[in-house]
Amino acid sequence: MKPANPFHMPDALKPVLNTLQLWGMAVGLVISGIYFGWSFGWASAGTLGFTITALFIAAMYATFIFSFTELTTSIPHAGGPFAYSKRAFGPSGGYLAGAATLIEFVFAPPAIALAIGAYLNVQFPGLDPKMAALGAYLVFMTLNILGVQIAATFELAITLVAIFELLVFMGVVAPGFSMANFVKGGWSGQDSFSLASIPGMFAAIPFAIWFFLAIEGVAMAAEEAKDPKRSIPIAYITGILTLVILAIGVMVLAGGSGDWTTLANINDPLPQAMKMIVGDNSGWLHMLVWLGLFGLVASFHGIILGYSRQIFALSREAYLPAYFAKVHPRFKTPHRAILAGGVIGIAAIYSDELIKIGGQTLTANIVTMSVFGAILMYIISMLSLFKLRRAEPGMARPFRAPFYPYFPAFALVGACVCMATMVYYNPLIFGIFVGFLALGYGYFLLTGHHRASAMTIASLASDTA
Numbered sequence: 313m314k315p316a317n318p319f320h321m322p323d324a325l326k327p328v329l330n331t332l333q334l335w336g337m338a339v340g341l342v343i344s345g346i347y348f349g350w351s352f353g354w355a356s357a358g359t360l361g362f363t364i365t366a367l368f369i370a371a372m373y374a375t376f377i378f379s380f381t382e383l384t385t386s387i388p389h390a391g392g393p394f395a396y397s398k399r400a401f402g403p404s405g406g407y408l409a410g411a412a413t414l415i416e417f418v419f420a421p422p423a424i425a426l427a428i429g430a431y432l433n434v435q436f437p438g439l440d441p442k443m444a445a446l447g448a449y450l451v452f453m454t455l456n457i458l459g460v461q462i463a464a465t466f467e468l469a470i471t472l473v474a475i476f477e478l479l480v481f482m483g484v485v486a487p488g489f490s491m492a493n494f495v496k497g498g499w500s501g502q503d504s505f506s507l508a509s510i511p512g513m514f515a516a517i518p519f520a521i522w523f524f525l526a527i528e529g530v531a532m533a534a535e536e537a538k539d540p541k542r543s544i545p546i547a548y549i550t551g552i553l554t555l556v557i558l559a560i561g562v563m564v565l566a567g568g569s570g571d572w573t574t575l576a577n578i579n580d581p582l583p584q585a586m587k588m589i590v591g592d593n594s595g596w597l598h599m600l601v602w603l604g605l606f607g608l609v610a611s612f613h614g615i616i617l618g619y620s621r622q623i624f625a626l627s628r629e630a631y632l633p634a635y636f637a638k639v640h641p642r643f644k645t646p647h648r649a650i651l652a653g654g655v656i657g658i659a660a661i662y663s664d665e666l667i668k669i670g671g672q673t674l675t676a677n678i679v680t681m682s683v684f685g686a687i688l689m690y691i692i693s694m695l696s697l698f699k700l701r702r703a704e705p706g707m708a709r710p711f712r713a714p715f716y717p718y719f720p721a722f723a724l725v726g727a728c729v730c731m732a733t734m735v736y737y738n739p740l741i742f743g744i745f746v747g748f749l750a751l752g753y754g755y756f757l758l759t760g761h762h763r764a765s766a767m768t769i770a771s772l773a774s775d776t777a
Contacts, residue, residue, distance in 0.1 A: 325535045325624075325639065326460070326536060326644040327537060327538050327540075328538065329461070329464050329536050330543065331542070331543035331546050331547055332468060334464075334530055334533065334537060334543050335468075335546070335547040336464065336471045337464060337467055337471075337533060337547070337614055337617070338527055338530045338547050338551030339551050340467045340470065340471035340611060341526045341610075342525065342555055343474050343475070343558075343611060344427075344607045344608045344611035344612070345523050345524070346478060346523060346558055346562050346607065347474075347582060347604055348427065348581065348582075349519060350519050350520065350523055350559070351575050351576055351577075351578065352516075352577060353365065353518075353520055354516075354567070354573070354575065354576035356500065356513075356515040356516050357500055357509070357515065357516035358497055358498045358499050358500045358512065359495065359497075359572050360499050361498065361499050361500050361513045361516065362519070362563075363498075365513045365514075365517060366559065366560070369524065369726070370520075370524070370556050370560075372723055372730070373524040374552050376528075376693075376723035376726075376727070377528075377552045378719050379713040379720035380531070381545045381548045382712055383396040383696065384531045385544055385545060386700075386707055386709045386710065386711075388534035388537070388540040389535060389625065390533075390536075390625040390628075391410060392532045392622065392625075393409040393412070393413050393528070393531065393689045393693050394410030394413060394626060397410075397692050399700065400695070400696035400703070401696065401699065403760075404756075405696070406629075407631060407752070407753065409689055409692045409696070410625075412684075412688040412689040412749075414622050414685070415681060415748060416526070416683075416685035417618045417685075418653050418657065419679070419681050419682040420525070420615050420679065421616060421619070422445070422657040422678065423679045424608055425446075425612060425657065427608055428612065429441030429444035431604070442661055446658055446661065449654050452616055453651060453654045455613065456613070456620060456645060456650050457645050457650055459643045463617055467613055467617075470610045471606075474607040475558065477600060477607070478558050480599070481562065481582055481586060482565050484586060484589065484600075485569045485588075488569055488570075489565055489568040489569065490568050493567070493569065494564065494572065497573070514733050514736075515733075517733045518733075518737075521686070521687075523555065524559075525683065526611070526614070526618065526686070527552060527555065528689070528693075529615065529617070529618030530547060530548060532617070532618050533617065533621065535621075541710035541711070545711045569586070569588045570589075571588075583604070616653065620645075620650040621649070622649075623649035623653060624637055627649065629763065631759075631763070636648045636649045636652055637649075660674055669740060680734075680741045681745050681748075684734060684741065684745045685745070687727050687734060690727040690730075691724060691727045691728060694720045694724035694727065698720065701717075
């Protein structure tokens with residue numbers, strides 16, 4: 313009888329996702345940002361100024377995704393940016409990218425869950441929004457635990473419904489579109505461009521980022537893709553094109569439907585824009601209000617998948633406690649990582665009014681924190697691409713970034729502009745963000761022996777397999 317191997321490789325994820333499911337994930341992760349949040353950019357930049365800002369951010373994301381896909385297909389790993397940066401810059405680089413990605417994906421869901429709760433509270437006034445947000449976490453964590461195939465199929469279905477709803481919105485308001493409405497006061501409240509418009513355009517950058525934030529989460533499903541070298545490039549590229557077309561269409565048509573200033577500081581710009589065209593009692597309006605929930609659910613559900621894979625990957629390589637690197641024996645999903653991120657999110661929901669920073673609620677601030685994490689990750693990822701091109705020219709690259717080095721350079725410069733803008737307008741939150749990274753780095757330094765042991769065990773397991 314063959315003796316048992318004393319060394320065991322870490323639990324592995326099951327490759328079951330096809331190209332269509334990955335596309336649904338790419339679009340679904342982001343699509344809630346087209347339903348709400350972006351219109352706040354009009355308050356500072358105006359419609360025309362914000363259009364310029366949004367086009368710049370769209371170009372940054374498009375060049376980033378074309379470049380990021382090279383990394384994702386070359387190093388298909390559940391850790392995504394963590395794995396790329398670790399290979400390029402060593403364990404410390406891996407820590408920084410992993411921590412930034414973790415902050416992005418763990419801190420975004422509580423705000424979306426509260427938005428789901430607030431939405432349901434409008435329909436059912438007796439329902440406590442926080443209880444609804446808690447229910448959303450419990451339902452979608454459970455769905456993610458039951459299997460990635462089930463979760464991805466559900467994500468695809470609700471994403472398709474959310475896209476259909478956006479197309480319905482555009483079709484209904486298009487006949488009432490007026491360019492005169494759209495351009496009136498379009499440069500930060502003025503009818504013509506001047507240098508005074510520029511600060512407002514920079515201030516609107518975070519709201520333009522909201523259109524595309526988290527699309528990179530598909531990278532964390534790379535280990536679960538059937539054919540990542542082929543399916544991920546298709547999913548990413550068609551996903552970013554889908555989102556750009558939807559974002560521009562919705563933004564322009566909403567802005568031309570009436571007085572856009574009434575939409576600039578509200579959380580439901582689409583229903584309110586439709587009211588200007590069809591009135592308060594249209595069946596189209598009621599359908600939009602109800603099905604608009606699917607956009608929120610698609611992003612919330614997809615980001616749970618993203619944060620769980622990041623926690624799992626970091627734990628598997630001893631950057632976080634190994635306890636979270638366990639895969640469910642039946643469903644083959646990182647159930648402990650799913651629950652860990654949920655505990656943090658639920659704690660944030662119930663601390664929302666108790667903890668205020670700079671006069672804003674906790675969830676408003678952690679959304680800003682999430683954006684800081686995302687932008688830092690974009691910067692590190694593009695630096696990793698340049699470093700690996702130079703240090704490992706012979707590495708297998710099933711997909712190569714087009715127009716290299718110009719595309720990744722534009723994405724890198726764009727991300728640096730975004731970071732500088734975010735720091736300027738949110739210095740307090742940036743300080744807290746840096747504090748989180750510093751605390752995490754302290755843990756990283758104290759647990760170096762765990763990573764050394766994990767590498768030794770993995771090497772011995774590979775040799776004796």
